[in-house]
Structures are given as structure tokens and as C-alpha cells.
Amino acid sequence: MQKNSSQATDAVLRGRWVKPLAFMLCLVPFSWLLYAAFNDQLGANPAEALVRSTGDWTLRMLCVVLAVTPLRQWLALPSLGRLRRMLGLFAYFYAALHLLSYAWFDMGFELPELLRDIAKRPFILVGFAAFLLLTALAITSPKAAVRALGGKRWQMLHRAVYLCAGLALLHFFWMRAGKNNFAEVFVYAFIVAGLLLARVAWRLRSRRQAAA
Amino acid sequence: MLIRTNDSGFNHPHPSEITPRAAYERRQFMQGLVAGGAAASGALGLLPGVAQAAQGDAGYTLSGKLATLPSMRSKVSGAATMEKLTAYKDATTYNNFYEFGTDKSDPARHAGTLRTRPWKVEVTGLVGKPMTFGIEELLKLSAQEERVYRLRCVEGWSMVIPWIGYSLSELLKRVEPTAAAKYVEFVTLADKATMPFVGSRVLDWPYTEGLRLDEAMHPLTLLSFGMYGEVLPNQNGAPVRLVVPWKYGFKSAKSIVKIVLTDKEPGTAWNKAAKNEYGFYSNVNPDVDHPRWSQATERRIGEDGLFARKRKTLMFNGYEAQVGQLYAGMDLKKYY
Numbered sequence: 001m002q003k004n005s006s007q008a009t010d011a012v013l014r015g016r017w018v019k020p021l022a023f024m025l026c027l028v029p030f031s032w033l034l035y036a037a038f039n040d041q042l043g044a045n046p047a048e049a050l051v052r053s054t055g056d057w058t059l060r061m062l063c064v065v066l067a068v069t070p071l072r073q074w075l076a077l078p079s080l081g082r083l084r085r086m087l088g089l090f091a092y093f094y095a096a097l098h099l100l101s102y103a104w105f106d107m108g109f110e111l112p113e114l115l116r117d118i119a120k121r122p123f124i125l126v127g128f129a130a131f132l133l134l135t136a137l138a139i140t141s142p143k144a145a146v147r148a149l150g151g152k153r154w155q156m157l158h159r160a161v162y163l164c165a166g167l168a169l170l171h172f173f174w175m176r177a178g179k180n181n182f183a184e185v186f187v188y189a190f191i192v193a194g195l196l197l198a199r200v201a202w203r204l205r206s207r208r209q210a211a212a
Numbered sequence: 213m214l215i216r217t218n219d220s221g222f223n224h225p226h227p228s229e230i231t232p233r234a235a236y237e238r239r240q241f242m243q244g245l246v247a248g249g250a251a252a253s254g255a256l257g258l259l260p261g262v263a264q265a266a267q268g269d270a271g272y273t274l275s276g277k278l279a280t281l282p283s284m285r286s287k288v289s290g291a292a293t294m295e296k297l298t299a300y301k302d303a304t305t306y307n308n309f310y311e312f313g314t315d316k317s318d319p320a321r322h323a324g325t326l327r328t329r330p331w332k333v334e335v336t337g338l339v340g341k342p343m344t345f346g347i348e349e350l351l352k353l354s355a356q357e358e359r360v361y362r363l364r365c366v367e368g369w370s371m372v373i374p375w376i377g378y379s380l381s382e383l384l385k386r387v388e389p390t391a392a393a394k395y396v397e398f399v400t401l402a403d404k405a406t407m408p409f410v411g412s413r414v415l416d417w418p419y420t421e422g423l424r425l426d427e428a429m430h431p432l433t434l435l436s437f438g439m440y441g442e443v444l445p446n447q448n449g450a451p452v453r454l455v456v457p458w459k460y461g462f463k464s465a466k467s468i469v470k471i472v473l474t475d476k477e478p479g480t481a482w483n484k485a486a487k488n489e490y491g492f493y494s495n496v497n498p499d500v501d502h503p504r505w506s507q508a509t510e511r512r513i514g515e516d517g518l519f520a521r522k523r524k525t526l527m528f529n530g531y532e533a534q535v536g537q538l539y540a541g542m543d544l545k546k547y548y
């Protein structure tokens with residue numbers, strides 16, 4: 001019964017409209033920010049609001065993309081895998097917007113000042129490192145890159161997404177440390193840890209089944 | 213793509229923009245009349261619209277949300293910057309008041325629960341005459357003055373706010389500090405019943421702040437009861453707060469219930485929470501960075517466009533001529 005319903009859901013997810021729909025959904029936060037910026041809806045400090053919300057959406061998209069594999073495995077929905085690359089690229093898109101708004105609104109696009117800021121402040125450095133790593137993953141996202149690297153090596157590289165999530169969490173944690181305000185940081189950390197554990201649990205289960 | 217101005221963010225008014233003294237005094241006089249009239253007509257439920265229209269001449273209109281607080285022009289040097297005022301809406305919806313939540317929009321949303329009457333302020337410690345003042349008594353203790361101060365937050369943003377109040381020294385003189393008194397500690401309300409975030413572990417409640425006695429006695433140090441012609445909104449520290457314009461905003465304790473004169477430097481809430489980030493002095497200083505960001509520039513809320521460069525932060529927030537001598541010979545990197 002459960003298997004049948006899984007198969008039915010999987011078939012639905014295979015539908016032609018699923019990818020375009022996911023694409024549109026991923027664009028909703030961006031469209032809202034664009035609308036809000038042009039209609040004075042970002043509060044008294046719009047620059048800060050843009051830097052923060054693009055950071056928030058990067059973390060959320062990272063959680064979403066990390067949820068794909070556990071959901072696919074535990075709910076038996078292989079078709080979810082089709083969405084993973086797009087979701088990952090959207091995480092990168094919001095990370096790039098986050099970096100862009102920081103460089104633009106906070107640093108006035110002054111390159112020397114920006115470099116000094118990155119070098120001087122560990123939490124910026126950590127965030128920047130996460131961005132560089134995400135850039136490597138984004139560049140190697142096309143199928144041609146998978147072929148060029150070979151599946152094994154490509155997979156090794158793309159496991160670095162967990163490192164990205166860790167660095168992003170550390171960046172967020174450090175940002176909030178001055179005000180001892182960790183509630184939101186812990187929510188994201190909890191989700192990321194849960195998704196990591198789900199993978200470990202899946203692997204243990206498969207090993208046991210293989211042994212049996 | 214890059215939209216830049218030529219002033220590199222250092223925006224002082226042109227002489228032509230500065231209101232002539234005669235016109236300014238006339239406005240202040242009118243404002244006093246209007247505010248007085250508004251209080252009277254408010255009591256009778258008459259003509260609030262007239263009061264608002266006339267008040268516009270002073271650079272802002274009354275919000276009409278709170279009781280008016282009539283005031284006179286301040287004669288204290290440096291008490292009236294001519295810079296463009298921050299919009300009332302921005303000054304009352306973008307606040308740090310952690311007792312009501314850590315998001316900037318939380319205080320405006322949650323501070324409605326704060327009860328500001330009855331309210332008492334106890335002044336005690338190393339004083340000849342310890343006293344407890346009721347808020348009505350405090351309001352009448354000295355003439356209410358309007359002071360337009362720059363406010364610089366440690367987070368790198370700034371506002372220009374027309375406060376109403378009088379020099380804290382007026383109050384301190386009444387209690388006669390003893391020769392041993394060197395510091396002043398401010399204790400603010402921490403009421404779990406009306407302040408939803410008290411009980412969180414973000415800070416060690418109640419919020420406390422402190423000044424050296426000479427800083428506290430400086431004429432610019434304001435005991436404030438109002439802003440923009442009206443009494444303070446709850447989220448801005450009603451019914452009585454401190455405003456120390458040459459220090460970062462968090463030094464200006466809100467909703468004060470107790471003032472203690474001591475001979476030792478008092479612990480302060482932010483210093484206890486993060487010693488390496490928030491020192492006791494916390495004077496605005498573009499040359500001493502916060503560990504996580506530069507303090508050399510700031511964003512003026514509501515004024516600089518999204519793409520405008522941030523303005524340069526001024527030493528002591530631009531009040532160096534008035535307060536610089538308080539710190540003569542001190543290493544401000546050490547005593548940050």
C-alpha cells in the first residue's frame with residue numbers, strides 16, 4: 001500500500017510541470033525582495049534588510065537542497081533527484097545576491113576596503129570561503145563536468161556541500177555571537193544535523209539489509 | 213551602475229541651508245505656543261489638526277499618537293544640530309529595546325504592554341539626599357528643552373532625533389552627590405509580565421548602564437521624556453530615558469527606574485555580555501573598530517539612498533568640541 005502510494009507520488013513528481021513549478025517557487029523570495037526594494041517595503045534600513053534576507057534565503061535553500069537525498073531515500077521518491085541541481089544552483093544564486101548586497105551596500109564596491117574587511121573579520125572570511133566553495137560546486141554542476149571529472153570524483157567534490165553548510169552556519173553563528181542571540185542559528189543547525197544523520201541512518205540500514 | 217555622490221558621505225549643511233537664528237527662535241517660540249495650545253486643545257478635544265499643521269514649521273509634524281510635551285529651545289552648546297531629522301516613523305519602528313525582542317521591529321510591535329504610569333525613579337547611593345521621584349514630579353523638575361541630537365548606533369547606523377528633556381545634572385544636583393561619588397549607574401525596568409523578552413538569556417537583566425560622574429554631569433547628557441514634540445513612545449524608552457549623544461546608542465538607558473551613585477565603575481549590560489565588543493566608555497570613535505565591523509562609516513537611516521555611500525563617522529559623533537576635554541590624555545583604544 002505504502003509502496004503504491006510512493007510510486008504514485010513519484011509518478012506525479014515526474015510530471016512535466018514539476019521543474020518549472022519548482023523554478024518559479026525558488027524565484028518567489030527574489031521577486032518579493034525586488035518588489036519590496038522598489039516599493040519602500042524593506043523598513044527603515046533597506047540595505048540591511050536586503051543583506052540579511054538574502055543570507056537567510058541562502059541558508060534556507062541549502063537546507064532544501066540537502067533535504068533532497070534523504071527525502072528521496074526514505075520516501076522512495078527517486079524522481080526528486082531531478083530537482084537537486086536546480087535547487088543547488090538557486091542556493092548559489094541567493095549566496096551570490098548576499099555577497100553582492102554586502103559588497104554594494106555595505107562596502108560601496110570599494111575593492112580594497114572589501115578585501116581588508118574579508119581579511120580582518122573572521123565571520124566575513126568564513127562566509128566568503130563558503131561562497132568560493134559553492135562557486136566550485138556551481139561551476140561543476142553541468143552534466144559535462146560530471147563526465148569530465150568522473151562520477152566518483154564529482155561526487156566527492158559535491159559532498160563539500162556539507163562543508164558549505166557548516167561554514168555558512170559558522171558565519172551566521174559568529175554574526176549573532178555579539179548579541180548572544182542564537183535561536184535562529186540553532187534552528188538551521190538542527191535541520192542540517194538532522195539531514196546529515198538521516199543519510200548516516202540510511203547507509204547503516206542499507207548495510208544491514210545487504211548483510212541480511 | 214555605480215551611483216555616487218561627490219561628498220564622500222560627509223554631508224554637512226551649506227550655510228544657506230542653516231536657519232537664521234532669528235527665524236529659528238521665532239519657530240521655537242511658535243512651537244512652544246502651539247504645543248501649549250495643543251495640550252490645552254487636546255484636553256478639550258479641540259483642533260488637533262491645527263496644531264499639527266503649525267508644528268510642521270519646526271521640521272516635523274506631531275504624530276498625534278501621544279500626548280504633546282511642550283518644550284523650549286535649549287541654550288546648551290551643541291544641543292541643536294541642523295541636520296535633516298529622521299522620519300518619526302523610522303525613529304519609532306527601527307529600535308533596539310531587547311526587553312521587547314531582538315528584531316528591530318519587535319519593540320514597536322510589543323512595547324504596547326509597557327505601563328508607564330505610575331512610574332518612580334529612585335536616586336540613591338553616594339548622595340547627600342537620596343530621593344524617589346514620581347514621573348509627574350520628574351517632568352516638572354526643570355524646564356523641558358528640545359535638543360536635536362545625532363544618534364549613532366554601535367551597529368553602524370545613525371538618526372537625527374529632536375529629543376525633549378533637560379540635562380541630567382539638574383536631577384543629580386538635587387540629590388547632592390558626595391565627594392566619594394565617581395560613577396553613576398542606571399538601572400532600567402525588567403518586568404517579565406509586560407516585557408516578553410526579559411527571561412531570555414540574551415542579556416543579564418535588568419539592563420544596566422553607567423557613566424563617569426563628569427560625563428553624567430555634562431550639560432549635553434539629557435534626561436529625556438519626549439521626542440518630536442510628544443512624550444516618548446514606549447519603544448523609545450518611555451517614560452524616561454537617557455540620551456548621551458557622543459556615545460553609541462546603547463549607552464542611553466531606556467525606561468529608567470533607578471539611578472545609583474557609586475565609587476566604582478559599574479558593570480554594564482553589554483559589557484557583561486561581550487566584554488571585548490562593548491567597553492564601558494563606548495564613545496563614538498571612527499578609529500576604533502568593533503571586532504566585527506568598521507566604525508569609520510555609518511548609514512543615516514532614511515536619508516542616504518540604497519546606493520549612496522555611507523557617511524563618515526565623526527569623532528565623538530561630532531560633539532568633540534563639547535566633550536573632548538572629558539577624555540584628555542586617555543588612551544581611547546584601551547578605554548573603548
